[in-house]
Amino acid sequence: MTKSASLAAAVLALLPTAVLADAESDGLAEVKAFTLEHTARLEADTAALQNAVDAYAAILAAHQGDYAAALAAEGPALAEAIKAIRAAWLVASNDYETIEGIVAGVPSTALFDLILDAGNPGTEAEDVADYDLVLPDGTVLHQPGSLFHSLSEPLFWGTDPAHLIVAGDVDGDGAASPGEGLFDVNLAQGVATGLVKWSGELDVAMMAWEPNRNDAFAAVVTMTPTVGDYFGEWKESQFINGKIGAFVAQSRLVDVSGIMGGCKRMYFSAVSPVVAAGDPEMDATIRAAFDELLALVEETRTREAAGTAFGAEEADALGSEAQDMADRIVAMVLQAAARHDVKLEG
Structure with a gap:
């Protein structure tokens, strides 16, 4: 075999490995790009959720934090504010669910899944979301559970009775539906701030990730x-x-x-x-x-x-x-x- 023929054979022998390496590398890069696209959306949409919560807080603040008085005076405005919060929550939550299979499955980023979406409070024995949440009034919640499903979802939909301050007909349809009412603004603002913070930290971690x-x-x-x-x-x-x-x-x-x-x-x-x-x-x-x-x-x-x-x-x-x-x-x-x-x- 001539020298040139030997070289050609060697190139052909290496070609499948090179092609594999390129395809794998491109695939990993595509997954990272897809994830970063959604972490960027998550940052923007949790910020929108925070703005919606702040609008709810502003109505209550105008009545010196008297939930009953605010409801009596501005029921329709509060109903619209809660509707906007729920809509913004759904957008942000679905942003995360789209990439949860990636974030939660990669060992170096799995902790973000516990904090944002899937972790238990510290009262549980396993899968605990290990972080603290500081509320606007200075209260520190140690290992309170995931921000989306343990805290904000039951809060915004009124299924957390401990933080449903005033139950009643907010939307003015003549009936108080299950979970309908005004929820704790202190916890709401704390959770919204936490979602913004941890979404940003996830984005930073994913940018640094070398898949x-x-x-x-x-x-x-x-x-x-x-x-x-x-x-x-x-x-x-x-x-x-x-x-x-x-x-x-x-x-x-x-x-x-x-x-x-x-x-x-x-x-x-x-x-x-x-x-x-x-x-x-x-x-x-x-x-x-x-x-x-x-x-x-x-x-x-x-x-x-x-x-x-x-x-x-x-x-x-x-x-x-x-x-x-x-x-x-x-x-x-x-x-x-x-x-x-x-x-x-x-």
Whole structure:
């Protein structure tokens, strides 16, 4: 073999590795860009939520903090202020849910998920959101739980009786709906400020993040199998059992769609190039399984939005079906991780 032929053979031998490296690198970069797009939105939309809360606070301040007097004098204005707060909350929360499957699955950023969305208060034994929240009056809440679901959602929707200061007909329709009333402005402003602060810190952390293969695999195998838990929370919510509790702002299925969509994005963009290089058939199977899982979630969500009343038994069956799909995905991804010497924590 001539020297030039030997060189050509060497180049051809290296080409698949180079192509893999480029595809994987591009995929990781795409995931980071997608995440940063949404952390930027999250910063802007939590700031909008803070402005909405401040408008509510201004009405109460005009009545020297007398909630009953404010309600009697400016019920319609307060109703509009609460409506604006809830609308802004939904936008900000959905910003985060879109990237939760990535943020919560990457070891170096998982703590932000506990603080913003999924963490328990310090009274619980595990998954505690380890931060303090300082309120405008100087009160410090130690490990109070996640900002979105432990604190602000039950506050803004009136399902936290400890902070519903005046219950009553705010919107003037002649009836006081469950949770309707005026909530604690001190806690509301503290939570809104906390959301702005931690959204900003998440954005900084994601800008500094240097995604790698271990992160990509970890996110997929950590977050994909949580789908069954989310279906369980959906089953226990008012959207199934009719009882007011957690997750009252919108169906938990909206969150499931965002979280599993993030898992799928991480696999398709950053993990698939690695798996396909060694086993294209397995990669095709995993991709099809992700498509099937997301189709199940979206179909269920569409049916619910169209008015289908799901019972607990059907919710259980759908959750089990989704969990089976997720478990099959994770089993295959773990096989691929072992083949490629991926280091997974825990």
